[in-house]
Amino acid sequence: MDGVLVLHKPAGLTSHDCVFKVRKLLRTKKVGHTGTLDPDVTGVLPICIGRATKIVEYLTGATKTYEGEVTLGFSTTTEDSSGEVVEEKKVEDSFSRAQIEEVLSSMTGELQQVPPMYSAVKVKGKKLYEYARQGIEVERPVRTIHIYSFELLDDRSTFEGEQISFKFRVTCSKGTYVRTVAVMIGEALGYPSHMSYLQRTGSGQFSLEDCVTFEDIERAVEEETINEKLHSIEEALNHLPKLQISDTLAEKVKNGAVLPCTEDEELKKEPFFLMINSAGKCLAIYAQHPTKKHLMKPVKVLAID
Numbered sequence: 001m002d003g004v005l006v007l008h009k010p011a012g013l014t015s016h017d018c019v020f021k022v023r024k025l026l027r028t029k030k031v032g033h034t035g036t037l038d039p040d041v042t043g044v045l046p047i048c049i050g051r052a053t054k055i056v057e058y059l060t061g062a063t064k065t066y067e068g069e070v071t072l073g074f075s076t077t078t079e080d081s082s083g084e085v086v087e088e089k090k091v092e093d094s095f096s097r098a099q100i101e102e103v104l105s106s107m108t109g110e111l112q113q114v115p116p117m118y119s120a121v122k123v124k125g126k127k128l129y130e131y132a133r134q135g136i137e138v139e140r141p142v143r144t145i146h147i148y149s150f151e152l153l154d155d156r157s158t159f160e161g162e163q164i165s166f167k168f169r170v171t172c173s174k175g176t177y178v179r180t181v182a183v184m185i186g187e188a189l190g191y192p193s194h195m196s197y198l199q200r201t202g203s204g205q206f207s208l209e210d211c212v213t214f215e216d217i218e219r220a221v222e223e224e225t226i227n228e229k230l231h232s233i234e235e236a237l238n239h240l241p242k243l244q245i246s247d248t249l250a251e252k253v254k255n256g257a258v259l260p261c262t263e264d265e266e267l268k269k270e271p272f273f274l275m276i277n278s279a280g281k282c283l284a285i286y287a288q289h290p291t292k293k294h295l296m297k298p299v300k301v302l303a304i305d
Helices: 015-026 050-060 097-106 128-133 178-189 214-223 247-254
Strands: 003-009 031-033 042-049 064-072 074-076 085-088 109-113 143-152 164-172 193-203 242-244 273-276 282-288 295-301
Touching: 003 015, 003 050, 003 214, 015 031, 015 042, 015 214, 031 050, 042 050, 064 178, 097 143, 097 178, 109 178, 164 178, 164 193, 178 193, 247 282, 247 295
Parallel strands: 042 193, 074 193, 242 273
Antiparallel strands: 003 042, 031 042, 064 164, 064 193, 074 085, 109 143, 143 164, 273 282, 282 295
């Protein structure tokens, strides 16, 4: 059983909980998720099965899309609705649609972001949330993220009230904490804020339309149709550049051979690319050799024969 199961993650479970449950349902140990979702967050969680566990890191790094809601008026310890209130301030201003759209627009592109204390980022070998639960504040590493698009999903022309909430859609890079982005929106508007709702609607090639629920998985296992729910490794890696090779070269690739560099100038600029045989199967992931520029070397060999 090899491939990617695109789970519609329910609220209340960690990503690790979901992996544990899938292992139990499919009776296999080779299962891995492709990017942590907080327990309160629902939506697209691709889970790699069998040989597909070799490509976890390439799916984790894919672009993500979320639909969420920010609420102005109070901030929380966790930056979402599950935390304790830290600061409260009645919203006394009204905001036009243009003002909010201007803030969202200002946050597109490359940004510097400090991970929240309630996160799995490690500092000195310990996860930040472990420090947070002990009431210890530590210096957190600044990370660079990229927001590709930011859209207001609300048709109001004016936003007013003691607390103001509005929905948005954001497409961003790996490692973006959307709840921290929600706090940044509040700061730009002059009020404490938090993320009051979040759903991941896309991860790399996959969207909500590709998802299955735990109930779907249980039914497919009973009906022995679970393989129909799996997406192929080729489909999962469709966002990466490809180099089609001859059957003769394919044999060398299967054995993990270091090869002369491709003459494709565009591929030379890529950090890694797929080696595809004449049947369209992905045999390996290759990259430019780090020290010998005239060669390319395998990063992952995926072929099974």
